């Protein structure tokens with residue numbers, strides 16, 4: 591088996607990376623830190639951005655190409671999606687992207703120092719629609735607290751979902767977090783955000799007429815140790 595992959599999947603996957611392989615791993619992140627991952631290519635980045643669950647990677651590729659002075663760390667739980675994305679990043683010769691196969695919640699809680707990120711994006715994370723599976727959703731109070739702690743004052747947590755019950759859960763969870771202010775207040779979410787870079791699922795869901803919910807939470811200047 592290669593890299594722990596299912597051998598049946600290995601038959602249809604291309605493992606070689608055109609250009610530079612921008613994959614890293616949790617161990618390297620723990621050892622050299624977020625900036626260390628990028629230090630060979632970009633010193634003093636303008637902004638540090640984390641995307642959790644990048645899927646087919648459309649959003650991450652477009653954001654990184656539009657903002658070459660900022661650095662983008664993409665976290666995905668799927669080996670196959672990380673591999674496919676590594677091929678796309680290599681082909682696009684993007685210096686400012688790194689990819690890690692991991693659970694986003696764990697990276698955020700264990701490997702990102704406080705007040706170190708400018709943006710976190712969680713786009714259309716799996717809604718787990720059955721009640722008994724709802725605890726598997728990424729957006730939970732502990733996740734939101736850790737996200738807030740990892741952001742600089744004025745940094746943003748952006749979340750999107752097409753799932754109505756999940757949208758209500760997200761709204762309640764964000765509302766309860768004292769370290770965040772709702773940037774879309776008085777609305778809990780917006781159905782469209784002009785100028786937004788679209789994700790792959792977003793394009794699919796929009797074409798299917800599904801309701802879209804976009805959240806933007808701004809980290810306030812309250813000291814995290816006070817909450």
Ligand SMILES: C[S@@+](CC[C@H](N)C(=O)[O-])C[C@H]1O[C@@H](n2cnc3c(N)ncnc32)[C@H](O)[C@@H]1O
Nearest residue numbers: 643644645666667668693694713714789790791
């Ligand atoms: C519905 S897809 C959305 C993909 C992409 N964000 C988009 O909007 O096009 C959700 C993605 O999140 C990934 N994922 C699910 N749970 C995750 C977790 N705990 N940490 C990181 N990625 C996760 C899945 O593998 C999948 O690629």
